[in-house]
Amino acid sequence: MSQKRKNEEEMIDSSDEEFVEDDDIDLDEEDVEIDEDDIDDEDSVLSFDENTPVSGNPKRARHNEDEMFNTAVSSTENDYMVWDYKDIIKKQQVEVERVAEVLGISNSSARVLLRKFEWKSENIMNTFFEKELAGVLKQANITIDDIKMNQDENENADDDYECPLCLDDKKISQTTRLPCGHRFCNDCWRYHIELKIKEGQSRVMKCMAFKCLEAIDESVVSKIVTDKHMRAMYEKSIVESYIEDNKNIKWCTSTPSCGNCVQTNLPPSIPLDIRCYCSHEFCFKCTNHPHLPATCEMMKGWLQKSQDDSETANYIVANTKECPKCGKVTEKSSGCNHMTCICSYHWCWLCNGHFADYQHSCGRYKTPTYSIDHNNADVKRDESVKVSNARTLLERYMHYFTRYKVHEDSRNKEKVTRDAIREKMKVMATLQRNATFDIDKIEESTETLFRCRKTMQYAYVAGYYMFDDSGQDLTRYLVGVKKFKGQQKQLAQTIWEDNVEQLEMAVESLSKLLESPVEEIVQPDTKKNIMGSTVLVDKRLTALYSILNEELMEEGCQLPKPRPVIPRTLLKK
Amino acid sequence: MSSLPRRIFKETQKLITEPPPGISATPHEDNLRHFKVIITGPATSPYENGIFNLELFLPDNYPMVPPKVRFLTKIYHPNIDRLGRICLDILKDKWSPALQIRTVLLSIQALLSSPNPDDPLANDVAEHWKKDENGAIAKAREWTQTHAK
CATH class of the missing domain: 3.30.40.10 (Zinc/RING finger domain, C3HC4 (zinc finger))
Incomplete structure (x- = not known):
């Protein structure tokens, strides 16, 4: 374990004991902030339905002109704002009047x-x-x-x-x-x-x-x-x-269109996860599905690749082997395990060994010797053949693709869990006085979980492109990513993978906690654990993004960390 | 055609009574928005002595949109393609409702006098024009002799 990681571990460990309290304070402050900012005109402006959460991240547009400009200019804490049609007319009018007055x-x-x-x-x-x-x-x-x-x-x-x-x-x-x-x-x-x-x-x-x-x-x-x-x-x-x-304003890309538009406070060339008030999500730069921490360019290549290759790749990995001598990809078409390659080599489908004298047998169990090339003990591989390179590439791709897919699936399953929890919490709310507060906290935790699942899903895309060492030309997908050489790359990869791993572990434990029965969730201890775990996950996420931006991305191409999404119910207080 | 706008009526009348030199335009009897046009090749151009048939159509939105014009006679010209379509700015984005059939036809006549191979429609012809102007002019003259009699 590297020194850096060790230190971090200690830091997290020590915070593990305290953060529950910290967390409470933090969240309380957040509540107060929201009260001040959003409550005044929320009844007239917000028309949320109760059940779907809304992003707390974008500031709701104001109908008071002065205030509107203040939000537009000074809201450094918001990466973007969502406006509806009336807001736009109003904004436009203000600008028109200003120009008319000056000129x-x-x-x-x-x-x-x-x-x-x-x-x-x-x-x-x-x-x-x-x-x-x-x-x-x-x-x-x-x-x-x-x-x-x-x-x-x-x-x-x-x-x-x-x-x-x-x-x-x-x-x-x-x-x-x-x-x-x-x-x-x-x-x-x-x-x-x-x-x-x-x-x-x-x-x-x-x-x-x-x-x-x-x-x-x-x-x-x-x-x-x-x-x-x-x-x-x-x-x-x-x-x-x-x-x-x-250039800083775009229509929400929902279909059918919700008619809202989104204004970014960051340069429009930076990919940014947007959630509109209609709960549709997209990336501001490429308008496709949000994909941070991967860049738009990576996603373009990735989606193309997964559309073209993934089925074929799955099939090849699952159903073929390579000839141990020439490396040709081979599919077993009948029951016989005696393979005869077109290179005239005879080999065994089960053990990859040489099938020399028609008396081959590999049925006896032998303790593996863990020699590095136990596969090729009895045959010298033809080194000039590059086919095995293709398999390495494929296996590398499959490594990333599987993880990408798994996190996506988990996210979908967790959506179901969340709905279930929500239902039960509603029932609880009728019985318990303090329950709304709990519901909000749980909501927040699930939102954080989703955010991190998504980050991990796309972190594998980023990893696939950033640390490729197979020599394929991926430069067009690496816009804004630092160029590494040799050792540097290795180091960066280790740091990145360490951090993804840390996040992964934190997320899995939060995910497990949230899957506990509702009766358990409402227990003070579990509740505390969940909140603590949520804070930890968020810290890991922050760490991942700061590594990304400090070590991996070029100056000026920093990617914004997706911000906490505060449930709608919290705004309603 | 139920009623012909006064403008089209007046334009037609004037085209028939005072035709511009080297140009004639007469509407078809069954469709007064559809004109048979004859332009004679301008002197000192490779199209000299040629008689070129064109058709001109006034869409419903005329004069807010430009008339549609095309050559029916084959012509070797860098701004006119083999289907007879003409590359002329006033027939496209530079159209103004203040322009008329008369001005359009005069512009086409002028285009015959001064081909513009830098803004081509028929690429092969324009290429020829740029590489070997004399050869291209000779070919244009030859085509005029064969097709535009």
């Missing part, structure tokens, strides 16, 4: 500006301070006098005007002139704008004149488009543009 233009012009600048208000502000209003408007193709729209002093509303598009005779009052000077009749404008909205191109609506780039202002749109349905589509496209242009 001294109308809200509708500010909206056009923001869309042109892909909702990057800092860019607008920067351009504004460098090149003043004229520069900003020029960049967005808005003519300066867009604020004093339409009417020319010397034109009379009753004058006749032939629309250059439909060539119909109209009154001036039935036409609209853009600030660029081009005037067309309202019918043509409507046709044009509605077509663009229908085509989903309302973001880049320009003047109809040839080669004119003037943007159509929103005030024109709202004057021209009267159809309710069209207006709704237009409004929706503006909101959507806000999400689609903003």
Whole structure:
């Protein structure tokens, strides 16, 4: 055992005795924090159903503007936030008003500006301070006098005007002139704008004149488009543009869509486990199923590989052996155990030995001698044949794949256990006064268990890619991972595997505790054990992530540790 | 076709009464949105003396969307493919409802005078044009003689 690990062991051991108390204090503090933060408006905002837990990690969006910005900016403790449609409209409105105020233009012009600048208000502000209003408007193709729209002093509303598009005779009052000077009749404008909205191109609506780039202002749109349905589509496209242009915000990927979106507080290039309020989970970066601590690139390779290979690989491992001489993969097709390889070597399926004289026998039990190459004692292996390499690769892959699968299965089974516990706890709650508190604690423990199971599941994917020494080219899957050489790699692998092992052991003991009968769980001792075990598991998880980020990942590619998920019921207090 | 928009009616009328030089466009009797177009090859171009047949169709959303035009006569040109489809910006993203059938046809005529092998539709032709301009022009002239009589 390395010194490092030993120390850690001691540290954990000593904390083992105390952490139950610590834990209580910690959790109490957490409760208080939640009370302050979330309780005020939770009744009006939160519409959770009681049974499914919700992530305590994302901050719920506020409808109070000031507070909203505070959360958006200062919430360092949250990796992401979940917003619903109304929140987005509100957020957007705040931004529009801010730009309108600073630049001294109308809200509708500010909206056009923001869309042109892909909702990057800092860019607008920067351009504004460098090149003043004229520069900003020029960049967005808005003519300066867009604020004093339409009417020319010397034109009379009753004058006749032939629309250059439909060539119909109209009154001036039935036409609209853009600030660029081009005037067309309202019918043509409507046709044009509605077509663009229908085509989903309302973001880049320009003047109809040839080669004119003037943007159509929103005030024109709202004057021209009267159809309710069209207006709704237009409004929706503006909101959507806000999400689609903003790299830090993404739609929740649930199907059918829940309509919520998620804003990350980390750089959008970092994979992040998201749980939306609809309880759908995904990775912010690749939008697939969350997969930390493996990276998106690893997952891409892994899923591809497991789709392509796993069945074949399983079959090969289970049903074939290699010829002891040439290494060809061999499948036994009949009852006879005397194998004749195409390399003309005769061997025994049972012991892999040479089947020389048709009198081969290996039925007697011999105590294994534990010699290193007991397999090949009687035959020199043909070293030039590389086939055995394929088997080593396969076996390595199967090692990781099996563990990956097992943790996934455990997670699914534990879901059932959790539901069972929950049911029973509900019954308990009716009998015992203090029970809700217990339920919350148990909930929290199961959530932690899930989180760690998932981490372990994907830790094997990460391990498979990070410590490969077979010489296959895996560089494209190793984006953001440090490049190791020789000894260094070995060392890193040992540290990583030690930590995974530690986590694994902690998780298994928590898992066992949670599987105890409910009557036992409610016993004070078991309860304490569970809470203690939960804290330990979480500590191990933290340790695993800090090893990952300090030793294995490159600077700037650090992966965020999935945060505790606080049950909904806890928020309801 | 129940009612033809006033704009299409007026455009057609003007195309017939004052046709642009070297261009004629007449609507089919059974569908007034479907035009038979003839463009004569511009002088000093390899298409000189050629008579090129095209068809032009005005979709329902015209003039909000561009007309559909294609060559019916075979032509050796880097911006026109073997199906007669034309690569011209105003027929695609640069379309403006302020443009008309007349302007579109004049632009196509201009395209015959100045082929643009850097923005090709028929890759092999454009390649030929860039490598051996004289040879390509000769071939275009030859095709005009055989196909565009």
